[in-house]
Amino acid sequence: MQRTIELLVQATAADQILLQESMSRHTTFRIGGPADIFAVPRTIEEAGQIVRICREQSTPYYVIGNGSNLLVSDAGYRGVILQLYKNLREISVDGETMTVQAGAMLSVMAKRALEHGLTGFEFASGIPGTVGGAVVMNAGAYGGEMKDVLEEITVLTGEGTIETVPAAELELGYRHSVIPERGWIVLGAKLRLQKGDPGQISARMEELRQQRVAKQPLDLPSAGSTFKRPEGNFAGKLIMEAGLRGFSVGDAQVSEKHCGFVVNKGKATAEDVYRLIREVIARVREHSGITLEPEVKLLGEFSAQ
Numbered sequence: 001m002q003r004t005i006e007l008l009v010q011a012t013a014a015d016q017i018l019l020q021e022s023m024s025r026h027t028t029f030r031i032g033g034p035a036d037i038f039a040v041p042r043t044i045e046e047a048g049q050i051v052r053i054c055r056e057q058s059t060p061y062y063v064i065g066n067g068s069n070l071l072v073s074d075a076g077y078r079g080v081i082l083q084l085y086k087n088l089r090e091i092s093v094d095g096e097t098m099t100v101q102a103g104a105m106l107s108v109m110a111k112r113a114l115e116h117g118l119t120g121f122e123f124a125s126g127i128p129g130t131v132g133g134a135v136v137m138n139a140g141a142y143g144g145e146m147k148d149v150l151e152e153i154t155v156l157t158g159e160g161t162i163e164t165v166p167a168a169e170l171e172l173g174y175r176h177s178v179i180p181e182r183g184w185i186v187l188g189a190k191l192r193l194q195k196g197d198p199g200q201i202s203a204r205m206e207e208l209r210q211q212r213v214a215k216q217p218l219d220l221p222s223a224g225s226t227f228k229r230p231e232g233n234f235a236g237k238l239i240m241e242a243g244l245r246g247f248s249v250g251d252a253q254v255s256e257k258h259c260g261f262v263v264n265k266g267k268a269t270a271e272d273v274y275r276l277i278r279e280v281i282a283r284v285r286e287h288s289g290i291t292l293e294p295e296v297k298l299l300g301e302f303s304a305q
């Protein structure tokens, strides 16, 4: 690991490489132990260098955006976390095309779309993630999803090449894409929006914002919907019907406000959340026969995993 650190510091700048950085500072759950190395590349070239060094040194690496769909274990991560969020977030608009770097926040992109009178991205305005994470997850809300607007992405492959991949080749489905299994890092994306009426776009965003405020526990740390929506049903409804509203393990709790969310009431550990998730899955299965699947990505070691 020492050699990896030396090479990374040479290839980037010392202040871009943090050691034993607590992942609780980089996830919306506010949970997670230390990453051995936390790298914040300033350019796409630096991101490429970091990946090359990791591969040459056989050091594991993992890329994150805003950490809003992530549960990192209490032991943290043994390897390099690459955060593409602080620096790589340029956005440009040309006609109906929006071109972005992977670290651009969806909320900022939605604002920019509004400024240019472009419609089609209102659905994403309240999702607290980067476009990189949103493409990987095919994030969606209120009837829209990334698949509807994505034209192509630029990726860094495991072999170190930069390639452009059309959206049609990403197998975008419900909270799914082929990106993780291909080992790609999303560097940027091109979206196709349409000309619209700024008044209507703004009103729709405001309407969706109010719906989120009314229904979601936005006052407590979480990773959004903890479970995927089972075919023809809703995770929150199944959890509520199983009598689990407010069910807790330590400081991790099934939200009182929205049973589809697990929230951190203050000092929840990753293990608390993990045990809660397993218990919810078991009890919902017992009650309804339906097996819930986590939407939240787990990173690092968990007990009994």
Ligand SMILES: Cc1cc2nc3c(=O)[nH]c(=O)nc-3n(C[C@H](O)[C@H](O)[C@H](O)COP(=O)(O)OP(=O)(O)OC[C@H]3O[C@@H](n4cnc5c(N)ncnc54)[C@H](O)[C@@H]3O)c2cc1C
Pocket: 028, 062, 063, 064, 065, 066, 067, 068, 069, 070, 084, 102, 126, 127, 128, 129, 130, 131, 132, 133, 134, 135, 136, 137, 138, 139, 140, 141, 179, 180, 184, 185, 186, 187, 216, 218, 222, 223, 224, 225, 297
């Ligand atoms: C309050 C709240 C509300 C939410 N509402 C919604 C919602 O309505 N709809 C919805 O779909 N989601 C929702 N989410 C979940 C989350 O915001 C989305 O999944 C979001 O797209 C994740 O983006 P991120 O940048 O935070 O990704 P992260 O959590 O950092 O990463 C998610 C996954 O993507 C991978 N990844 C991230 N960036 C890259 C990259 N550049 N290249 C390759 N892989 C990458 C990571 O390795 C990880 O596997 C919500 C979360 C919260 C906390």
